[in-house]
Amino acid sequence: MGTQRDHLTEWAQHLAARGWHVFPLTPGSKKPPAIARWEQRATVDPGRITRCWRAGAFNIGIATGPSRLVVVDLDTNEGDGPDGAGQLARLAADRGVTVPDTWTVTTPSGGRHLYFTAPAGVCLRNTQGDLARHVDTRAGGGYVVAPGSLVPGGGYELADDTDPVELPGWLLLALCERRSTAISPRSVTPVATVTGYAATAVAREAERVRTAAPGQHNRILSNAAYNLGQLVGAGLLDTATASHALTDAAQALMTGDCDCTPREIARVIRAGLTAGQSRPRRGSRRKDAA
Structure with a gap:
């Protein structure tokens, strides 16, 4: 029993x-x-x-x-x-x-x-x-x-x-936008928290990707990844947060006759972030510390 x-x-x-x-x-x-x-x-x-x-x-x-x-x-x-x-x-x-x-x-x-x-x-x-x-x-x-x-x-x-x-x-990004203590200093990157400046940039780039017109998907996604990669290179954002936000936004691209695939989206994001990190956005640290 x-x-x-x-x-x-x-x-x-x-x-x-x-x-x-x-x-x-x-x-x-x-x-x-x-x-x-x-x-x-x-x-x-x-x-x-x-x-x-x-x-x-x-x-x-x-x-x-x-x-x-x-x-x-x-x-x-x-x-x-x-x-x-x-x-x-x-x-x-x-x-x-x-x-x-x-x-x-x-x-x-x-x-x-x-x-x-x-x-x-x-x-x-x-x-x-x-x-x-x-x-x-x-x-x-x-x-x-x-x-x-x-x-x-x-x-x-x-x-x-x-x-x-x-x-x-989008849920991870929402936590970042609230400037919560959700992201720990033990992160694998040097970013302990995502600042308001960086969170706004992530939200803006994600929205650009989400609303990209047909025929512009690859260019806009690549440009958005590059822009966020510059913030990663400046130490204002971690790669995982940027990648997840862009990947989530890019789900809207895989509709209709578009030939976007998860593998291609991942490749474009990875390449854009890597390229952006090599050219960190100058002056961002000073502006955000004000």
């Missing part, structure tokens, strides 16, 4: 098989147990998981940083105005895109956790309300309560088992 402990063990093993690092939470709670360094001790080892959950019906935490996840936490709104889901949809609509389907968990309060994989080369940290009201994110240094877990108000349940997609470029 199955027990709650067996149920939680099965969920923990399933999540670990996905490569997500799990650790025990206090039974019936969202709080970590009294253990030190829970982020470092989170594991994907089946044997350790079995031994741990054999000791009790612990709820499950997923350490988002080691799992290379960015989870967008959409809260409900008990007052007037849109809730977290509505706020995120509005943010996407302002950029002419939609929120993609991805692995989704519902919370006992009626909220949702959207799971995205973290972009390569970018270190993200937790944010609270930086994207919009009732919209938080969990990344490095954070954790989320996993499906299968139970609290007095109900359970965390898997609502969409679509494989997690990579954090969209």
Whole structure:
């Protein structure tokens, strides 16, 4: 006969098989147990998981940083105005895109956790309300309560088992535009945060690409990549942020009779960024420091 402990063990093993690092939470709670360094001790080892959950019906935490996840936490709104889901949809609509389907968990309060994989080369940290009201994110240094877990108000349940997609470029850019603390100084590039000047440039170039006229796609994409590459060379922007923003914007080019392909788009962006980095934009540092 199955027990709650067996149920939680099965969920923990399933999540670990996905490569997500799990650790025990206090039974019936969202709080970590009294253990030190829970982020470092989170594991994907089946044997350790079995031994741990054999000791009790612990709820499950997923350490988002080691799992290379960015989870967008959409809260409900008990007052007037849109809730977290509505706020995120509005943010996407302002950029002419939609929120993609991805692995989704519902919370006992009626909220949702959207799971995205973290972009390569970018270190993200937790944010609270930086994207919009009732919209938080969990990344490095954070954790989320996993499906299968139970609290007095109900359970965390898997609502969409679509494989997690990579954090969209427009969402990464939105975090940069809010000048949040999401990008850590531990980034693989020397850029700790993207300045307002650079974020504005990224948004402008992305919009140029998104609205490029037929027959002008290659030229405009190449020029946009070169311009952002100059900011990368000046130390004002990291390559991953620029590449993801341009790649996301370029999805609009692959319509109709256009012969743009993902491989060609990637090649043009890579070449443009490389060329721009060799000729850093002069005077940008001084202007931004004023």
